[in-house]
Amino acid sequence: MIELIGRTKxxxxxxxxxxxxxELALAADVDWGFNCTRGTCSRCRCLVLDGMxxxxxxxxxxxxxLDDEELEQGYRLGCQAKVRSDGTIAxxxxxxx
Numbered sequence: 001m002i003e004l005i006g007r008t009k010x011x012x013x014x015x016x017x018x019x020x021x022x023e024l025a026l027a028a029d030v031d032w033g034f035n036c037t038r039g040t041c042s043r044c045r046c047l048v049l050d051g052m053x054x055x056x057x058x059x060x061x062x063x064x065x066l067d068d069e070e071l072e073q074g075y076r077l078g079c080q081a082k083v084r085s086d087g088t089i090a091x092x093x094x095x096x097x
Contacts, residue, residue: 001013001014001015001088001089002014002015002021002024002051002083002088002089002090002091003049003050003089003090003091004021004024004025004028004030004032004091005030005049005090005091005092005093006025006030006031006032006093007031007032007033007093008031009029009030009031010030011028011029011030013027013028015051015054015083015086015087015089016083017083017084017085017086018082018083019082019083020078020079020080020081020082020083021044021046021055021076021078021079021081021082021083021091022034022037022044022078022079024083025078025093030093031093032044032046032078032093033093033095034078034079036079037079038061038079039059039061039062039064039065039077039079039080040061040065042065042066042077042095042096043095044077044078044079044093044095045066045075045076045077045078045093045094045095045096046075046076046077046078046081046091046092046093046094047073047074047075047076047091047092047094048074048075048076048081048089048090048091049074049090049091049092050088050089050090051087051088051089051090052074053087054083054084054085054086054087054088054089055076055081055082055083055084055089056081056082056083056084058071058076058080058081059077059080061077061080062076062077062080062081065077075094076091078091078093
């Protein structure tokens, strides 16, 4: 399961393997900011509150967009962070602006 916390909506849904956090948020009608889906705008930036182990490693786009401190704190890009395996995940949309 994945808990998705947007700006005004919060929903829990199935954490489908291979789908990105952004894809899951949009499918669940959670208000998640984004512009590009390629990892360049960083509007889909999110904080992984629980379940980082159930997500794939950061992509090249994430490594280029997020600094080391952000990654250590648990920030990811929703369009890039994909579910690796089943487990309990909680993420909150945390754009820069």
